[in-house]
Amino acid sequence: MLKAAARISDLSLIITGTILCFSGLAYLPKTIYWLDNLSQLRIVYEILSLVFLAAAFFFRQRKLLLLSLLSLLVNSFAMLPYLLPQSNPEGKSISLLTMNIWGGKNRKLSETVALIRALDPDLVCINEINKPWKRALKKLLPDYPFRVDDPNSDDAAIFSKLPIQQLIPKENPWLKRFGVSATFKIGKQDILIIAVHPPAPSTYKKWMTRNLEYQQLINDVHSARMPVIIIGDLNSTPWSPYFRELLEKTGLQDSAIGKGIQPSYSTQYFLPLVPIDHCLSSHNLVTTKRILGPALGSDHLPVYLELQLRN
Numbered sequence: 001m002l003k004a005a006a007r008i009s010d011l012s013l014i015i016t017g018t019i020l021c022f023s024g025l026a027y028l029p030k031t032i033y034w035l036d037n038l039s040q041l042r043i044v045y046e047i048l049s050l051v052f053l054a055a056a057f058f059f060r061q062r063k064l065l066l067l068s069l070l071s072l073l074v075n076s077f078a079m080l081p082y083l084l085p086q087s088n089p090e091g092k093s094i095s096l097l098t099m100n101i102w103g104g105k106n107r108k109l110s111e112t113v114a115l116i117r118a119l120d121p122d123l124v125c126i127n128e129i130n131k132p133w134k135r136a137l138k139k140l141l142p143d144y145p146f147r148v149d150d151p152n153s154d155d156a157a158i159f160s161k162l163p164i165q166q167l168i169p170k171e172n173p174w175l176k177r178f179g180v181s182a183t184f185k186i187g188k189q190d191i192l193i194i195a196v197h198p199p200a201p202s203t204y205k206k207w208m209t210r211n212l213e214y215q216q217l218i219n220d221v222h223s224a225r226m227p228v229i230i231i232g233d234l235n236s237t238p239w240s241p242y243f244r245e246l247l248e249k250t251g252l253q254d255s256a257i258g259k260g261i262q263p264s265y266s267t268q269y270f271l272p273l274v275p276i277d278h279c280l281s282s283h284n285l286v287t288t289k290r291i292l293g294p295a296l297g298s299d300h301l302p303v304y305l306e307l308q309l310r311n
Contacts, residue, residue, distance in 0.1 A: 009059045016052045016064060019045045020071040026078070029241050033204050040237040043263055043273045046075045078239050079261055086258035088288040093308045094186050095120070097293075098277055100127040100197070100233040100300035108297030109133070113140045115293055119304050123184070124159040127197040127233045127300075148182045148195075156180050156195040156232055167192075178213050179232060181220070186309045190226040191285070200235045210235055214246045221250040227282035228252065229307070233265075233300060234278045247280065255279040255287040255305055264303060267295040277303050284310045 025031065026039030049071040056065035097119055101112060116124055124144065126137075134149060134157060141159055148166040149157035156179040158164065167181040179196030194217065201207035221228050230252065236243040238254055247254060256262055256275065264277040277300055281287070285307045293302035 009055075009061050009064065012052050012055050012059075013061070013064050013067065016049070016067040016071060019048055020067055020074065023071055023074040023078075026239055026241075029245070031241055033201070033207050036207065036240055036242065037201055039239050039241070040274055040276075042075050042078055042237065042239050043261065043275075045071060046079070047273075049075065081257050082238070082254075082259065082261050084258055088286065088308065093288065093306055094191075095122045096125065096229075096231060096279065096305045096307070097121040097123070097302060098125045098127075098195075098231050098233075098279060098305075099293075099296075099302040100277060100298055101129060101133060101296075102298035102300065103128040103130045103133065106133075106297040109136055109140075111296045113137070115296060115302065116141065117143075119293070121304065122161050123164075123193065125193075125195040125231045126157050126159070127155065127195075128298075129157045148180050150180055155197040158182055158193065158195050160184065164193075175212075175216070176209075177216065183226070189309055191229060192220075192224045192226050193229045193231065194220060196230060196232045196234065198235055211242050214242055217246060218249045221252065227285050227309070228280075229282075229285065230280040231278070233276060235276055237275055238278075250280070251283065252280040253283055253287075255281060255290050255307070257287075259287065259290040262290065262292050262303070264292060264301040266299045267301060268299050272301055277301070279303065279305050279307075281307060286310060 022038045023045050025035055049068050052064060053068040053072060056068055097116065137159060144159035144161055146160040146164045148164060158180060162184045164182040164184040178198045179194055181194045183190055183192055198210040198213035199206040201210050217230060261275060263272040263275045265272055265274045287305060288308050289306040291304050293304055295301060
């Protein structure tokens with residue numbers, strides 16, 4: 001019995017030490033492929049740190065207590081900006097809903113339409129939307145007469161109550177883009193919205209493609225002469241160094257700051273633990289509300305937002 005307890009204690013030390021190592025390395029400005037993917041799991045690391053903290057008290061293991069506390073603090077520090085509430089300014093507002101509907105695998109069309117009607121956002125941004133879903137939503141959402149999509153791609157589409165004008169990027173045979181862009185107005189102010197869905201970094205090539213799309217988004221923001229919204233499944237948590245670079249080089253703010261940790265992926269597990277659906281906006285567009293919606297046949301949860309344009 002004592003030997004078994006000692007083995008469990010030793011194994012807990014090794015696992016907690018590994019978690020602490022990965023958590024610290026995730027702060028590096030640039031990382032290699034596999035380490036970047038491991039940095040996406042901060043919520044998992046936080047939960048495991050709490051589990052091993054309880055184990056440290058149970059086994060009266062000081063080393064395990066120290067390691068689990070350090071791991072807890074390292075990950076909590078990264079999450080802290082998302083937990084501290086922020087004040088809301090006055091100004092004209094806009095509401096958005098972003099959904100990764102999981103294309104041909106989703107059979108809950110009526111429930112999806114019902115949610116859109118209930119939340120009644122001004123713009124709906126949809127990822128992984130195939131042609132049958134495009135046809136169905138055009139028919140079932142008559143209140144959204146303005147639409148933007150790429151007929152050659154399932155990456156993204158925008159359905160809008162407000163007049164929007166699609167922006168067609170310059171043709172580049174060497175560069176594939178993963179979304180659609182349009183402009184609309186809040187009052188008299190023009191706004192650029194980019195609904196985007198880069199590849200999931202499941203392989204080294206897809207990881208590089210996702211990071212290249214981030215670089216193109218940085219260029220898009222720098223060339224815009226108006227406030228910008230980037231929205232959609234960015235296939236990265238806020239703790240990836242490449243996501244942090246996207247924020248730093250564009251000057252955009254993460255809508256989740258001050259609104260809590262909101263993991264939107266994956267509904268296929270017991271609990272979604274990975275926040276990869278985002279809305280980034282210029283600093284004069286402030287997020288006043290951000291909530292997750294229910295699971296509707298997709299492996300992602302929808303995200304509803306309200307933004308205000310500062311006076």
